[in-house]
Amino acid sequence: MVEDDTILGGAIVQRLKLEGLAPVWAQTCAEAIAALKRSQPDYMLSDIVLPDGSGEDVFRKAQPWLGDTPILFATAFGEIDQAVRLVKAGAEDYLTKPYDVDELVGRIRQSLSRRSASSASAAMPEFALSPAMEAIAEQLRRAAATELPVLLTGETGVGKEVAARYLHASSPRAGSPFVAVNCGAIPHELLESQFFGHERGAFTGAAQAHVGFFEEAADGTLFLDEIGELDTRLQTTLLRVLENGSYRPVGSRNDRTFGGRIVAATNADLGQLRAEKRFRDDLYFRLSVIEIVLPPLRQRREEIEPLSRRFLKESSTGNRPALKLSGDSLQALLRHDWPGNIRELRNRLQRASVFAKSDILEADDIFPEMRLETLEDGTLGDARDRAEADRIERALIASKGRVGEAAKQLGISRTTLWKRRGRSRS
Numbered sequence: 001m002v003e004d005d006t007i008l009g010g011a012i013v014q015r016l017k018l019e020g021l022a023p024v025w026a027q028t029c030a031e032a033i034a035a036l037k038r039s040q041p042d043y044m045l046s047d048i049v050l051p052d053g054s055g056e057d058v059f060r061k062a063q064p065w066l067g068d069t070p071i072l073f074a075t076a077f078g079e080i081d082q083a084v085r086l087v088k089a090g091a092e093d094y095l096t097k098p099y100d101v102d103e104l105v106g107r108i109r110q111s112l113s114r115r116s117a118s119s120a121s122a123a124m125p126e127f128a129l130s131p132a133m134e135a136i137a138e139q140l141r142r143a144a145a146t147e148l149p150v151l152l153t154g155e156t157g158v159g160k161e162v163a164a165r166y167l168h169a170s171s172p173r174a175g176s177p178f179v180a181v182n183c184g185a186i187p188h189e190l191l192e193s194q195f196f197g198h199e200r201g202a203f204t205g206a207a208q209a210h211v212g213f214f215e216e217a218a219d220g221t222l223f224l225d226e227i228g229e230l231d232t233r234l235q236t237t238l239l240r241v242l243e244n245g246s247y248r249p250v251g252s253r254n255d256r257t258f259g260g261r262i263v264a265a266t267n268a269d270l271g272q273l274r275a276e277k278r279f280r281d282d283l284y285f286r287l288s289v290i291e292i293v294l295p296p297l298r299q300r301r302e303e304i305e306p307l308s309r310r311f312l313k314e315s316s317t318g319n320r321p322a323l324k325l326s327g328d329s330l331q332a333l334l335r336h337d338w339p340g341n342i343r344e345l346r347n348r349l350q351r352a353s354v355f356a357k358s359d360i361l362e363a364d365d366i367f368p369e370m371r372l373e374t375l376e377d378g379t380l381g382d383a384r385d386r387a388e389a390d391r392i393e394r395a396l397i398a399s400k401g402r403v404g405e406a407a408k409q410l411g412i413s414r415t416t417l418w419k420r421r422g423r424s425r426s
């Protein structure tokens with residue numbers, strides 16, 4: 001939920017929690033995009049006027065990370081025009097403020113039930129689709145045959161976790177667990193117990209013993225993603241595990257042995273973090289015995305087409321054949337810079353597959369923000385007419401064409417409805 005009004009935001013968050021949902025609240029456009037990059041939500045609600053941007057800014061910047069997540073905008077009457085443009089560009093709908101929270105909850109529930117019925121499962125994809133990636137696959141296979149720690153670097157979404165899984169699957173440890181940990185996502189106070197586990201009664205609230213990531217990974221692979229965000233205190237403890245192969249669960253008197261392998265990954269500049277003393281040099285040297293750099297998608301554009309076809313196939317549900325790409329959309333895919341890399345490509349195609357109106361995807365199905373540029377601007381009067389016409393059409397659809405009912409819903413007379421509909425069409 002993106003809402004800068006603290007009173008309204010607080011009330012909605014509280015209500016959504018009571019409904020058993022887990023809202024993440026961002027108060028600015030920047031916070032919203034940072035939250036989206038961390039994890040893809042099932043539903044997104046955004047205000048249209050934010051301290052650092054508009055609804056259109058949110059919509060544009062969210063595209064690489066949004067996947068098939070529906071986005072609903074909340075708008076005051078004065079910005080209905082923008083809300084309509086957003087719906088035309090691909091937002092799910094808009095609510096006019098002040099809105100009824102029951103209606104919001106109802107919409108979220110409806111949307112979630114549709115989504116859970118159609119979510120697909122993900123399998124281990126084929127790894128290398130270009131000469132650049134074939135060379136990387138070769139490096140990973142060579143690393144897999146050794147016991148050395150591996151550091152994977154590259155921009156967000158380039159496939160570092162996929163590479164770590166490939167390494168694990170190619171190693172003699174393939175039959176043992178692969179445990180992936182996002183080092184930046186663990187609350188500070190839980191770090192030790194999450195990594196090393198704890199004994200029953202180790203601290204207030206520790207009613208049961210807890211198995212930490214090291215024990216869970218056993219003699220398999222522990223993948224430490226976003227290693228640059230690891231708390232400095234834990235960096236010291238991790239260094240000790242790497243040096244001695246042993247660790248101690250919280251509240252335990254005995255050390256345990258770690259027989260697994262560590263693969264770490266980061267999209268941050270560890271050199272910079274080291275210079276700022278936020279990442280230990282000694283830990284860096286330990287982790288980066290083998291360092292493999294994954295190139296961004298814009299440097300291996302030959303993968304875009306085969307990956308797209310794969311993602312479209314994955315997104316096709318039931319007996320429906322996979323959607324196809326028009327010539328223009330393929331060109332647009334090849335031209336785009338892909339700041340979110342393969343994750344962005346997957347997200348965009350997944351979203352386009354859900355919302356596509358035909359079997360062939362056009363460029364603006366994949367890049368809906370293009371529609372914001374092409375929707376004509378015109379005068380304020382034109383904009384108001386378009387917004388009105390859109391609202392009238394939607395009321396007519398909702399009332400299955402019953403004009404009287406639509407007019408009542410809109411709070412206008414039947415004659416006014418006909419007149420305004422006529423005006424917007426002329």
Ligand SMILES: Nc1ncnc2c1ncn2[C@@H]1O[C@H](COP(=O)(O)OP(=O)(O)OP(=O)(O)O)[C@@H](O)[C@H]1O
Nearest residue numbers: 125126127155156157158159160161162267342343
């Ligand atoms: N070679 C590939 N084939 C198919 N899908 C891929 C490939 N590489 C990455 N992906 C997909 O792209 C998305 C991002 O991949 P992954 O999580 O491995 O990236 P990452 O570099 O670890 O990202 P982050 O830095 O954000 O942790 C995932 O959905 C993954 O399945």
